[in-house]
Amino acid sequence: MTPTPALRQPCPPGACDCGREALLENADSDARILRLTRAEEKRLLERLENLESLADLEKMQQRIYEQLGLRVAVAPGFNEVRSMRGMAVQIDTLPGLCRKTRQAIPTAIRRALEKRPEIAYSLLNAHDLFRDT
Known part of the structure; x- marks a missing residue:
């Protein structure tokens, strides 16, 4: 008998718009x-x-994509990058993803970039830092 994996507890009513119940009701959903x-x-x-x-x-x-089915994209923002807030962290909208988690993941990535600016520099170089010169 295989154990059932633990599922996230539901958010309090009205506190989140994750659509957890609809996700659980649909048998074909991820x-x-x-x-x-x-x-x-x-x-x-x-x-x-x-x-x-x-x-x-x-x-x-x-x-994160393999285990949770969640795509996270990190790239320099469209405008000038003067701080780590200029880095664009995009998370796909996904049914079942809590609103707080959607906000916490980009915050954690920005904290990492602030702690280790060499990651941000590598990211800028990977996205062609000098594309307009």
């Missing part, structure tokens, strides 16, 4: 995101805040 319990979310955010390199960030993006 419910991997619901495996992100609050404890696992804390581990993920801690791991994202302690990134070591651009390769580490890319590896984490790939693992």
Whole structure:
């Protein structure tokens, strides 16, 4: 008998717009995101805040997609990048993804970029820093 994976507890009514119930009702939907319990979310955010390199960030993006079905894209913003707030962190809208988690992941990535600016420089170089010159 295989154990059922732990699912995230529902948010209080009216506090979130994640669509958890609709996701659970639809048998054909991808419910991997619901495996992100609050404890696992804390581990993920801690791991994202302690990134070591651009390769580490890319590896984490790939693992998040493989395990949760969530695409996270990090790139320099459209306008000038003067601080880590200028980095665009895009997360796909996904049924079952809590509103707080949608906000916490970009915050954790920006904290990592502030701690290790060499990751941001590598990211800028990877996206052609001198494209307009």
